[in-house]
Amino acid sequence: MNTHPAAAASTLAELGEFALIAAVAGVAPTAEQVLVGPGDDAAQIRTTTGSVLMSTDLLIEGRHFRRDWSSAADVGHKAAAANLADIAAMGGTATALTVGFAAPPDLDPGWAIEMSAGLAEEAALVGAAVVGGDVTAADQVMIAVALIGESLAAPVLRSGARAGDVVAAIGRIGWAAAGYHVLARGFRSPRVVVSAHRRPDPPYAAGPAAAAAGATAMVDVSDGLLADLGHVADASGVAIDVRAAAFEIAEPLQAVGAALGVDPLSFILTGGDDHTLVATFGPDAELPAGFTVIGQVADGSGVTIDGTTYEGETGHAHFR
């Protein structure tokens, strides 16, 4: 008999990803070496002499990438970037990755090798190395990356935002989503947005820089800006308001919006997979280079845009 409340849902689709993660994490016993447990971008684990950060991400063919849209090297870069950005979002730097690789037996080995090379190349951008892996047969290509890292300062959590803080972002937001929509319609341009979908370009060094500047909370934009700020608002017990005018809508996003008949602001507010960073800072903090203020933290709950609730989906939902 399973008496966990989540077991009342009859399928994973009905339960939803976040509820499942919470349920799965909820069964884990606490242990004294766990300084930061499940629910943030990465965990922090005490070691005999210090601590390490640890995180994992899965990429599944057909859901996170398509082999006809992205090269093997692109997929490797993206698999690494999604994980490296999680460590950056804690204010840390990744040092080592493991890769679990499952694929149909008829896959071209060159694809696996080029994917791995892309993954190792992206990891090398922050000095991290692939230290191990496992390979097995499966019906679908699946890449499971886990990694560890370290941070010089105390890790920046999702739960530290306080009323009065400013919200600041760095990096291109919405470009990967625009690229996704272009590819989904069968187009291959504008190239800059297609490239952003294929190979995210996370501002890795901005994570430790934000931590050093006293960031109170931080997250990487993986589910979508409003959804990820929602995680910060929930974890911190605050309200966040985003100013639409803070975003300069770059020409390629305008072009894609016009071509597809979509408000390009929706790419910025709801598109995931850019793996840029968004952080909150005290009102008197000096923002690190590259960060732009995009909103404000206040008492309350939830995320608004110019004071009103955003209409429509705010981010990816798996199992639906």
Added chain:
Amino acid sequence: MNTHPAAAASTLAELGEFALIAAVAGVAPTAEQVLVGPGDDAAQIRTTTGSVLMSTDLLIEGRHFRRDWSSAADVGHKAAAANLADIAAMGGTATALTVGFAAPPDLDPGWAIEMSAGLAEEAALVGAAVVGGDVTAADQVMIAVALIGESLAAPVLRSGARAGDVVAAIGRIGWAAAGYHVLARGFRSPRVVVSAHRRPDPPYAAGPAAAAAGATAMVDVSDGLLADLGHVADASGVAIDVRAAAFEIAEPLQAVGAALGVDPLSFILTGGDDHTLVATFGPDAELPAGFTVIGQVADGSGVTIDGTTYEGETGHAHFR
């Protein structure tokens, strides 16, 4: 153009698992923080103040487990055990795990929650905790576990066996394979071997004990005894001879062998998934409690049984 020699194979099945792992590992740049890289049971990564061990293993439905053969909790225990044993085989103890979980959206959430509970329970046997995870939809149930650990002594590698060493094993070997063959024929007994297939019982504490006793090489039995000793022989540049008479063939293995018309010694020599430990020790070492001498290390290469080559498959081969 991919010029890696492994790319000459036209499919992963043709290339084989070990060649793919070597190829994938081969593209990784080396980095100064990598003290032990790919190719052993776990890697060792230098941290600012010490070092950690890190390892990963994938379990795929239909290949590593069947939901009609094993309960969700069994699968969780097995997923954790396969990984925890890798850290034990380095002489270390695991501290933290991450879990990547992919499943079809129509899966009963209770299954996922019970699997996670089993995984956390097995990890708690060594004091390790689940610290994070990722959940996504896929066609097949897939569990990717990564973990870190620590060892007090220098890690025991596969490459340290020397001519004159003895080979010693601890724990039940061949029981999981006997259980697999029983289940594959549609039977459910003897229960002890079926249980051994469902939930391996690795002698976790024997890993650090062997390291403290001066083990020169160590590996966990995951691919099959002869295959895993083959990894030690290859990595160490030595020959290993196993004595068949060293194995007392337990009654349940005899019963399964008789019922299926199979030499029960084959379960011991070639069956994987027991995740027991096999180590080599210098000729004068005092073996830790529970270890039994099963063979000898000599100059040369390869693994023999009573001086002759074993006829038949020596272990699992994925992608074939």
